[in-house]
Amino acid sequence: MNGNRAFWALVTAAVVIRATVVFLACCLMIALSWQITHHGADVLRSGRAWAGAALLTLSAVGTARSARRLWHGLRAARTVDVRLRTLSVDESPAVRATVRKAGLTARVEVVEDTVPxxxxxxxxxxxxxxxSGLVTSATSAELQAVLAHEAEHARGRDPLRTLIANVLAVRHFTLPLLEHLRTVFSAERELAADRCAVTHCGVGAVAGALLKVGGTPQWAHNAPAAAMGGRSLLEARIRQLEGKDAPYSARAGRLQVALTAAGGALHVWAIAGSAWLVATTPLACMFGGH
Structure with missing residues (x-):
């Protein structure tokens, strides 16, 4: 599965689940009020009520977790923007020429920092x-390879998609396979950016750049961003440069599959029980009842 397919599979699954839960949760609140009014508080002891409570809890916890992740992501992105405005320096003529070749005119900031x-x-x-440390240490070809790599991330709007994937994966915490899709998306986008850099600059320049570029600096570590220097995929990236087999084929672990099956069963029970509870009220017409 390539990065784009993993991203859209994650978005589709998350949106379908969320839409179903939100629809039922809204109906459920009304249905519970009707049931209590007409049948008393004893209805809260039924299995259907427990299913409804589970659905509302899953919805509330997921919303809180995703809102927290979104807030932290936006705040970190803002921090990076402010820091870069403070540290930015003028580009040299050589850097400006390389930027133009990469198609990133007016979209590159050189930052005063000795770390590459x-x-x-x-x-x-x-x-x-x-x-500036990377500009000083990299050759012209290596710097062009770095910019070609980052240009692919910019074209794909990967920082935004990274934030979206993070928020959706953390919302559906009972379904770890969605976190796996997020990991696949991130990994495959890095490899795709490397392939783009190889196409424009050659294997040697990309390999040299990989040896010199570090990861994101500490002050940008939590921001939704894409960096060439991530070391977690180094082996896969080297294999890709060597032209070997499919570079990234990590499968979901058995524990992830088992936990997702359990989480899926919990969702099915909560949704089915909630739908049954709603169907025993005047809201049943929303489900085709009479």
Missing amino acids: FAFTHGLLRPRVAVS
């Missing part, structure tokens, strides 16, 4: 930050 790094940031209009 480059990353793409910005949710609506992605930009590329490159440290």
Whole structure:
């Protein structure tokens, strides 16, 4: 599965589940009020009421977790923007020429920092930050490879999609396979950016850049961003440069599959029980009842 398919599979699954839960949760609140009014509080002891409570709890906890992740992501992105405006320095003529070749004119910021790094940031209009340390240590071909890599991230709006994937995966915490899809998306986008850089600059330049570029600096670590220097995929990226087999084929672990099956069963029980409870009220017409 490539990165784009993993991303859209994650979004589709999350949206379908969320839409179903939100619809039933809204109906459920009304149905519970009707049941209590007409049958008394004893209805809360039924299995259907417990299913409804589970559904409402899953919805509330998921909403809280995703809101927290979204808030932290947006705040981290804002922190990076402020930091980069403070540290930005003028580009040299050589850097400007390389930027033009990469198609990133007016979208690259050179940052005063001795640590060699480059990353793409910005949710609506992605930009590329490159440290002065990398500009100094990399050859012209290596710097062009770095910018070609980051240009692919910018074209794909990967910082924004990273934030969306993070928020959706953390919302559906009972379904770890969605977290696996998020991991696949992130990994495959890095590999796709490497392939783009190889196409434009050659294997040697990309390999040299990988050896020199570090990860994102600490102050940008929590921001939704894409960086060339991530080390978690180094082996897969080297294998890709060597032209070997499919570079990233990590499968979901058995524990992830088992936990997702359990989480899926919990959702099915909660949704079915809630739908049954709603169907025993005047809201049944919403489900085709009479």
